[in-house]
Every structure is written in structure tokens, then in C-alpha cells.
Amino acid sequence: MTRILAIDTATEACSAALWQDGEVLSRYQVAPRGHTDLILPMVAELLAEGELALSDLDGLAFGRGPGSFTGVRITLGVAQGLAFGADLPLLGVSNLQALAQGAYRLCDARQVLSAIDARMGEIYVGGYALEQGVMVVREAEQVLAPGAFLAEAAHQHWASGVGSGFVTYGELTERVDHVCDALPYPEARDLLPQALLLWQSGQGVDAAEAQPVYLRDKVTWQKLPGR
Template sequence: MSAKILAIDTATEACSVALLVGDKLYSRSEVAPRDHTKKILPMVDEVLKEAGLTLQELDALAFGRGPGSFTGVRIGIGIAQGLAFGADLPMIGVSTLAAMAQGAYRTQGATHVACAIDARMSEVYWGRYVRQADGSWQTVDEECVIPPQALADNIAADAQTWATVGTGWDAYPQELATLPLTIQSSEVLYPQAQDMVILAKQAFEQGHTVAVEDSSPVYLRDTVAWKKLPGRE
């Protein structure tokens, strides 16, 4: 039987929800940087009603685990944990950077993607990915938070054309122009739940789920603290 997976994301300025039922996708998305807490649950209700399902009928709940806005990531995982706990669902954390790579493939068929999200404080959240034949994404540059001008010293030139995704390219155009890469811009600025749910399906089929109490965000910055659920060390 085909998996039924709900994905939610509030890690950046965008707020999105997607429900995958077999090959059928139901999704909602809106750029609403200050209204995530108001938007996300109504979006969840809408896609469930459209599909004629309840939370308890799903197989897993996926969430944007970061990196991204500290507040946004925290909102997303908190809501996801609440929903999953109430419906007794396993959870799947999906990288926001990998989700944007999937978005570039969905919108323009890109198979080599360079992701840069504006991380403020003169830094970007960075990662590079190459799509494999089975639809998974191989990590070329591990996701990190780094000053954009420092990337040029850490990246080797190659013969590929890299699709650029994320807000970092517009935020730091001069610094990122020094990278020894051939790039092609895309329209993907933010991660989307409709791309996360595709990656979540792959993880689900491989048995890569976690219990609610073991789900965790990825902030990349060591200076932020996450208040863990009761009983966690």
C-alpha cells in the first residue's frame, strides 16, 4: 500500500504543507514570515480535507528540520511534534537545503544544485547536492553556516553547471560571485513542503523514521539552544 505522508515547513519566510497519498499530491504554500503560527494548522486542515483523510490515517509526518530561521525551525518542529504525538505517527526530518535542491529539479530539471540561505550575521547556510539515478541526492558540500566570502577558499572548480537556490545569492551577490563555479540561477528561493514530502517518502521507504521524542532540529550555529522534550537528556 502506498505511504501517506504529511510534510510541514516553516523554517524560512515561506510556510508550506504537503500531503502525499500514493502519487497524488495536495499542497499549500504562502510567503508569510510573521504568520507561520497562524497559517500552518489551517493549511494542514485544508490538505487533509481535500484528500479525505485524518491525521490518524497517515503513515508518517515530515518536517523541515533546518537550517533556517531559529524561530521558524522551532515553530515547525514544535507543531510537527504535537501533531505526530497526538496521532501516534513516526517523524521524518528533512533538510531545508536538500528540499530546495529537489525544488530545482522539480521546476527546471536541475541535477547539480548549490544552496545558499541568508543566515544573517554576514553568513549563509550552504550545501551542494547532486541528484542520483534513484532520485536521491548525494551531498557534495556538507551543510554548514559560513561567511560567503570564505566559501571560495573551500570549493574546488569543476566542469558542472550548478543551479543556484536560496536567498543567499541575492543577499551576498558580490561575495558569492567569487566562487569557482559555473552557475545558473533558478526561481527557488525557499524550501517547499511539496519537495520535502518527496524526500520524506524516500526516507520512509528505507525505514528512516524517528519517534516523536527523538526528532530534533538542525540549527548549525552552536550558540543557540533547543529546549528538549521532557525526559530527553
């Protein structure tokens, strides 16, 4: 039986989820300033509901970013603390990918443009497509101004859009047919499909080696090689 815990505090939402061989338990709350008070109680509730100890888990997934600097650091710090104590591998999953996965779960979206409001007049953005039930990156994750994105991706179009970027910058809807507005922020449960693949392929890392992804050093929209 595979058991994976997932946590995320990278955006305004705070969430945790527990996978036990196909069954998912989850907690989710939008609380921009309450992440440090909420995340560990959420974890404790899920473990109690699943009748598990932390040491019973096979791995711990975390939203590695992009998102707010403080939020990503909280996620990583909590994940590292839990993993150190229970000797668990860490499984870092993109928050943009998690948004796309959530759009598939809630809106049956198969080709998705994820956009998170990055503040400072910018968005975190990435394009994804569904392969065997898991969202796979098709357009490299970037941070840039909405106007720059619209100009540089002028000839690209996606079936669906998701994320707070579409709420803040309505002009982004020019690049999608439909916005999955049920999901403005990533949820920890949507980290699980990719985390399971990472765990099954032995790609978990030691707590000390886990790294966040901020994207702030990348300023242009680029297609992946060969796409």
C-alpha cells in the same frame, strides 16, 4: 497506499504538502511573521481535500533546518504535536536538500548548490547531486560568511544554484552556471522525496526523538570524506 504529510516554516515561507501514492497536494505562502497562524490551517485544508484524518497518515515529514531559529522551532513543535496525537513517525529532511530538490522540480537542475541567507552576514550552504530522482548531499552543509565560502570553495563549481543566499549575496553566482530564481525558499512538497525514502527504510523516529539542525556550531566549508 502511502500517505505522508510534510510541513515547513524554517524560512520566510510557510508551507505544507500531502503525498498520497504519487499525488501531491500543497499549500505555500511567503509570510515571515505569520507561520504560527498559517501552518495548522494549511494542514487542515490538505487533510480535508485529501479526505483524510491525521490518523490515516503513515508519517509526518518536517523541515529540520537549517533556517531561522524561531522558524525551525515552530516546525518541530507543530510536527511533534501532530505526531504525538496520531502516533506518527517523524521524518526530518534538510531544508537545503529540499531547496535542491525544488530546483530539480522547477528548473531540471541535476547538480545544485543550495544557499539560504542565514543573517548575521552568513549563509547556510550545501552541495547536492541527483540520484534516482532524489537529491543527495555531495558537499557537507555548513554555515559561514559568503566571502569565506568563496575562498574555501575556490576550485569548486556547480551547474545550478538555488535559494535566498543568491538573492542577498550576488557574488555567490561566481560558483554556478545558472540560478534557479523561481525558488528562493524551500517548499514542503520538496521534502517528500527524501521523506518517502526515510519512511520506506524504517528511519522514522518517535516525536520525542526528533531533533532540529541549526548548523551554527559549524564554521568551515568541508568536503565529505571520500568526495
